[in-house]
Amino acid sequence: MVLPDQGDAVRDNDARLDETAGLALAIGLDVVERMAFRVRAAKPATLIGSGQVEQIAQAVRMEEAGLVVFDASLTPVQQRNLETALEAKVIDRTGLILEIFGERAATAEGRLQVELAHLDYQAGRLVRSWTHLERQRGGFGFLGGPGETQIEADRRLIRDRMARLRKELEQVSRTRGLHRDRRQRAPWPVIALVGYTNAGKSTLFNRLTGAGVMAEDLLFATLDPTLRQIQLPGIDKAILSDTVGFVSDLPTQLVAAFKATLEEVVSADILIHVRDIAHPDAEAQRDDVEAVLNEIGVDPETPRFEAWNKLDLLDEDARTEVLGKAERLDRMVAISAQTGEGVYTLIQTVAAALTAGHRRYQITLDAGDGAGAAWLHAHGEVLDHRVEGMHADYDVRLSPADYDRFTRRDA
Incomplete structure (x- = not known):
């Protein structure tokens, strides 16, 4: 496994090597050697210099390796020349990620x-x-x-x-769009979990929904989107979406191909950006996720919250620093999806954002109007209700749009 360091000062080389090793392990490869090289000027024929190629060739012979992974994008010519020089199969980062997606x-x-x-x-x-x-x-x-x-x-x-x-994918997109239109007519708010791969999105999704989505310490554990209904304070029903994890240098082919899946993110009412705050490249990963969100066309006005996950992996000093920073910043909540710490605070924060425009209304219904009562419970927060003779009085918090829809329901 080879990491050509091309002067990316934002990322930690060891962390990048660990990530690439994780990608290789995700499809069952046995990593026997890791090497990092500084590339001052990329060579058109082999990307790296001839001396560096020979170092890799020696390692290949010594370890009897059959595959060399380059954590970079290789041109077809570079790939072919390297395979000839190394006498081993060579794949680049894009090829490796495509292999993982194909298997998962x-x-x-x-x-x-x-x-x-x-x-x-x-x-x-x-x-x-x-x-x-x-x-x-x-x-x-x-x-x-x-x-x-x-x-x-x-x-x-x-x-x-x-x-x-x-x-075929256009048909999938149309079908998904019909389902989404149906949800919007309901209407139920959609909350999408986004984040770098292995940041803990599926673990948080499972904790919030009780679902059994695959959640392992594994890169790209989730590929296919999963939607579940959840309840939030003041919101009887919301849709939570778990999506494929992003990664640095995500192949453009995958971004294009997964457009139908990522439309759930584009149309979401709120995004929760789950971050592995214990990772040494946490800031660089955040930038990678934001870049992909921009690429797929997410409206910059869509409310976004950051869930700083994996508090349980921090030492006491780092934990205190992260908790203090999260308290000072808006829309930042420090959590551990694994232990549940901070998750209820996250729920309350998101619910408050969704109900920010809601107002308190006094509504009187016929005592036998079960459908009306059910509608109020489904679309608002019923704070109190009293039955007096043939009438029932409801003290309910609703959005102005929902109140207008309710008053016109018999029109």
Whole structure:
């Protein structure tokens, strides 16, 4: 495993190596050596210098390694030259992440998204590096030109397959949009958990919903979106969404392919950015997540809260510092999704934001109007109610829009 250090002062090299090792372990690879090199000027042929290539080659021979992972983006030419020099298979960061997604996708939609991303990535390799495919496929001659080359045929097959996948994903997107429209007409607020991979989103999701979503100390444990209904103070029903984790240098092919999934984030009423505050690269990870949110078109006006997770992993001094900082800043809550510490404070904070525009109303219903009473409980916070003879008086907190909808329900 190789980390070319190209002067990224924001990130810690050891942490970056650990992350790449985690990506490799996520698909069952056995990491036998880690190496970091400073690259002052990327070499067009091999990215790194010839001396560095030889150091890696020696390590490959010594460890009898069959695969070398470069934590960088390699051009097809660089990949081919490195494989020749190292006498081992070489993959870059994009290829490694695509492998993980391909292995983890559990739903039909997830598999479609991963296949589309992989074909998009592979098409570039095909055009530039598959020289062994530059052979003629025999033509019949009546078209007046040479037969179609194998590489042209393969490129055409890939294009056709990608077109079919995009059509299927468009249908998925339309279906998801219909479901989302139905929820908005209800209307129930949607809260999306976002964050760097392995920040603890699924652990928090499980604690808030009681769901059994896969939550392991593993990169990209969650690929397919999961939606669950939850209750919040003053809100009878809200939808909580757990989404795929982001990562630095997330392949653009994956961002495009997972657009249908990420639409849940784009349309959310509130985002909770779950951060691993115990990670040495916590600030750089935050910037990576914000960059992806901007890339997928999240409205910058969408309210965002930061849940500084993994308090349980901090020593006493660091814990005191994080708690003090979170108290001083708006929309920041320090939590441990694992132990539950701070989670109720997070719930109250988010609920207060969702009900900030709500007002208190006095509403009188017929005592037998069960549907009206149920509506008030579903869409507002019933603070008190009294039954007097044939009438029931409700003291309820509602948004002005919901109050208007309620008063017009029989119109």
